[in-house]
Structures are given as structure tokens and as C-alpha cells.
Amino acid sequence: MAIGWKLTPSEIRKLLKLTEDCDPDTVREAMYKVMAESGHDVPSYALRPTLIYRADGTYLIQVRSNRFLWPNYTLEQHVDTVRKMLHIDAGSEYDKYFDWHPRSVPPRQRQ
Numbered sequence: 001m002a003i004g005w006k007l008t009p010s011e012i013r014k015l016l017k018l019t020e021d022c023d024p025d026t027v028r029e030a031m032y033k034v035m036a037e038s039g040h041d042v043p044s045y046a047l048r049p050t051l052i053y054r055a056d057g058t059y060l061i062q063v064r065s066n067r068f069l070w071p072n073y074t075l076e077q078h079v080d081t082v083r084k085m086l087h088i089d090a091g092s093e094y095d096k097y098f099d100w101h102p103r104s105v106p107p108r109q110r111q
Contacts, residue, residue, distance in 0.1 A: 007059050015086070024053040031061070035085045 009021040016030040028051045052060040073081075083090060 005061055006054075007061065009057065009059070012059050012061075015088075024051060024059070027051060027059065031086075034087065 007015070012018075012027055013021060016027065016034060018027070018030055022030075031051060050062045052062070054060055080090070
């Protein structure tokens with residue numbers, strides 16, 4: 001399962017506290033930094049965020065949640081974990097930007 005949401009450059013800049021619109025690599029680095037500094041007790045391999053810069057100029061952030069680590073988590077519990085890692089309070093200004101939804105994603109191929 002993956003949880004995805006779509007943001008405009010100004011929304012992602014505000015969320016990640018960037019001073020200006022940045023290239024996808026800079027945004028990805030900022031996102032990983034925020035998640036690493038969150039202090040949330042989740043192993044780094046547990047959530048694997050993917051950042052995609054779309055042709056319409058928006059960013060799609062998709063987080064693949066690990067059902068092997070949390071097999072009994074509901075969708076809301078997975079979403080809450082992602083919120084904590086990005087310092088987003090439920091119902092906050094930032095929370096309104098996101099369209100939380102489960103996405104059907106094929107399993108990653110092992111190399």
C-alpha cells in the first residue's frame with residue numbers, strides 16, 4: 001500500500017520551509033531531512049517516500065508503507081505515522097493540502 005498526495009511548488013516550499021521554488025532533488029533532500037529529524041521511532045527503511053515532479057508543475061509525494069512491519073495498521077494509522085514524520089498535525093493548515101488515499105502499487109522487484 002502507498003499513501004499519496006499532490007502539492008504545488010508553493011505548498012511544498014511552505015511545508016518544508018524552503019526559501020524559494022527548488023528543483024526536485026533539493027525538495028527530496030529537504031523532505032528526507034525533515035523526516036530524519038522528526039524523532040519519530042520508525043526505522044528508516046519502514047517508509048520509503050518517493051517524490052515525483054509532474055508535467056503539470058506539481059509534486060506527487062508517495063509513501064509506500066510497510067505492511068510487514070505494521071500488518072494490523074489501518075489506513076488512518078499509516079497516515080498518522082506519515083503525518084508525525086513530517087510534523088503535520090491532523091486538521092492543521094498543512095493537513096488540508098493533502099488528499100490522503102491508498103494507492104495500489106506493485107511490490108518492488110528485488111535486485
